Amino acid sequence: MTILQTRNLKKIYGAGENAVHALAGVNLQVEKGEFVAVVGTSGSGKSTLLHMLGGLDRPTNGTVTVDGKDIFSLKDEELTIFRRRKIGFVFQNYNLVPVLNVYENIVLPIQLDGNSPDAAYVESIIETLGLKSKLQNLPNNLSGGQQQRVAIARALAAKPAIILADEPTGNLDSKTSQDVLGLLKITSQKFVQTIVMITHNEEIAQLADRIVRIEDGLIVAR
Ligand SMILES: Nc1ncnc2c1ncn2[C@@H]1O[C@H](COP(=O)(O)OP(=O)(O)O)[C@@H](O)[C@H]1O
Numbered sequence: 184m185t186i187l188q189t190r191n192l193k194k195i196y197g198a199g200e201n202a203v204h205a206l207a208g209v210n211l212q213v214e215k216g217e218f219v220a221v222v223g224t225s226g227s228g229k230s231t232l233l234h235m236l237g238g239l240d241r242p243t244n245g246t247v248t249v250d251g252k253d254i255f256s257l258k259d260e261e262l263t264i265f266r267r268r269k270i271g272f273v274f275q276n277y278n279l280v281p282v283l284n285v286y287e288n289i290v291l292p293i294q295l296d297g298n299s300p301d302a303a304y305v306e307s308i309i310e311t312l313g314l315k316s317k318l319q320n321l322p323n324n325l326s327g328g329q330q331q332r333v334a335i336a337r338a339l340a341a342k343p344a345i346i347l348a349d350e351p352t353g354n355l356d357s358k359t360s361q362d363v364l365g366l367l368k369i370t371s372q373k374f375v376q377t378i379v380m381i382t383h384n385e386e387i388a389q390l391a392d393r394i395v396r397i398e399d400g401l402i403v404a405r
Pocket residue numbers: 196197203204205223224225226227228229230231232
């Protein structure tokens with residue numbers, strides 16, 4: 184089952200002589216449960232693509248379909264709700280709430296959406312990511328790798344259609360990066376969770392099910 188599809192996705196920043204064609208017509212299809220790495224050099228359009236996939240910014244042209252929904256046919260408020268329910272984000276900087284403990288951070292998006300967490304599912308995520316003994320800790324008492332594991336748990340807990348990760352190991356040393364990526368891969372398989380991860384690190388990309396290469400705003404191999 185296709186969970187994510189882009190058609191002729193284009194993004195132009197600026198206009199006239201200063202126009203930057205950040206995405207030049209991207210066609211990408213991702214199946215449910217796939218763990219896809221998007222690789223490319225700096226400036227190739229990776230972050231722009233991720234922003235479009237997550238509905239954080241509107242394209243100049245083309246469509247993005249997530250879980251059967253043409254997301255840019257939605258009005259801004261509808262898109263915000265869709266994003267909260269269907270898309271999980273994992274960023275380089277973890278983006279945890281400093282005054283909430285680990286457990287509170289993990290279930291926060293679910294509560295913000297007015298729902299109560301699926302306790303057994305959340306428990307299973309916490310165990311898989313090795314966070315059981317850290318649930319009462321505040322984020323600043325955790326290492327970078329632990330904080331990123333919390334961010335991954337938070338993204339998974341809301342059962343999104345897709346998780347989008349932008350350089351998730353960008354702030355981690357190489358050993359920790361491998362550990363975190365290994366866990367990301369295990370969770371993708373165990374919870375049949377679709378993940379699209381951006382990285383400029385080839386070693387990290389090798390752990391994904393599939394590598395998509397982007398150059399000058401175009402997919403060059405898939
Ligand atoms: N907000 C913006 N305004 C103007 N140009 C931008 C903006 N964001 C990105 N770009 C340009 O678009 C191209 C792709 O950028 P980006 O998607 O950030 O690449 P990557 O994440 O692969 O490094 C680059 O040439 C970058 O300078």
